[in-house]
Each structure stands twice: as structure tokens, then as C-alpha cells.
Amino acid sequence: MNDDFTARLKAYEGRPAAATGVGRDPVNAPMIRHWCEAMGDENPAYRGPDAVAPPTMLQVWTMAGLSGQAGRTGAYTELLGLLDDAGCTAVVATDCEQEYLRPLRPGDEVTFDAVIESVSERKRTRLGTGHFVTTRTDVRTGDGELAGTHRFRILKYAPARREPRERRPRPVINRDNAGFWEGVGRGRLLIQRCAACRTLRFPWLPGCNACGSPEWDTVEASGEGTVYSYVVMHHPPFPAFDPPYAVGLIELAEGVRMVSDVVGVPYDEVRIGMPVRLRFERCDEELVLPLFAAVEGDGG
């Protein structure tokens, strides 16, 4: 946003982004074979006694594996922290560029080091406004000769506020659940009840899970319930939904459970066991949904 801040960011250019590393394994034929199979690459140059490694495997030889993530140095962490503090809390990997200077062959040992190559001016993008940070990893063979470079660019940005652009998805209404939606249309939440064994069921189904009877009638839910479980949706964002938001599995007073947004309370205050009450919410000119709202005065 201001020149001072950009200058502070740019002071990180040229500083190490990760500790110098040594490849976990030398370049080797089994990993080359697995790679070629996964990529569907049948080039004969990657097989036989004179095989070279596919150039695009460059980064593979530097990977630390699940057990040993190569430590980022203080400078890289600090830089990302500065960006976080400036509101650029989101990150996306934007692109990767590689240059190949000499082929790697089975038996080659590799070493590598990574520097913060550049930090961009503040840029506006469709995702939000932020800075591109490019790191460059130089991969060398045992004799110190440069085999290739790998540039990796991220955008650290302040997420643009998303406007819900679309209407919520329409419910799929069929013969088995039409009665439920007719009830919603009349402001009633109807639970199916087996006419033979009186077991309640939800969601609506053509037959009873307890006794198999296809005969049923309905009872109207009182609208009282509790949060049996819940999740908070952060990602991915769906059109018409504005994350983060809480989706609960609501246990109705009658004993059956249904999935519903938990509304009327901040998403991070939703708790298991929280009392909730049915509310019919008009989403648009066509759609009314039965949702559950925190009961007044119970903030969790």
C-alpha cells in the first residue's frame, strides 16, 4: 500500500529462504521409473544403462518427504509474517518455472539452496491485493555444478470480500420427499412416521428402516432441537454461500436428526449440545428453507 512497506519487503530479496539441503537419495532408477509411469512418459532416454532423469523431476530430488520438511529459515518466515500483519493472510501458489543446465543421471548426489529472489510491488488481482514472492532453488550435483533452477512463486494477498452472486441451490423434490417440501411451503416441518411400528424417520424415505412397511403418516416437529454435531465450512467457497459458516446436525426434540445451517449466532460460537429452534428463512422469491437458529440468550 505504501512505499515504506514495499521497501521493507524488498529488503528480503537475496536472503536464504531455506537451509541448504542434501538430496535424501541420489538420483535413482526406481524413482525415475515410478515418475515415468505416473506421467505416462515412455521416452527411451529415461531407461537403460545410459538413462538420464526426466528434467522435470528436478524438484523431486530436493524433497524432504513427509518426515523431514526442510526447515524454512527465519527470513522467509519473517517475510510471510510481515505480509500476514499487513492483512495479506491468504496464499496461493501461482506458478513454477524451471531451467535445466545439465542432465541428472542415476547415482548423482544433489545439493540445493533456496533464496528469496524477488518480492513484487503491491498488485491488485482478482483474488485480492497483495505481493508476489518468488523463491529460487538452485540444484547442484556433488561436484558443485549447477544442474538446474526451480522458481516457485506465491501470491500473499488480502482476500477480496466475496459477494454472494448466485441463489442457493434448489432442493431436488421427488415422489419420496414431496410431502416434506409441501409441509415447508405451509411453514411446517414434517417428520415421517411408520404407520405400522410408529418409528419416526428423517430424511424422508419410501419405507421404514425398522420394519420395512411402506405405509406412513407424518407428525409435525415442535421446532425445538440441539446441535448434535457441526462443521465450520471455510473452503471451498460455493456460489451463494459466504464462508465461514456453521453447518449442524440438529437433533430434533422428537429424536430424529437433520442437517441445517446454524444461524443467528457467529459460526465460531456454535457448540455441541447448544439449544436451537426452527426458523423458516426466505432465501429468495421462490425458496424458503427450514433452518435452525441459536435460542436467544444462549451464546454458548
Ligand code: ZN
Ligand atoms: Zn415401521
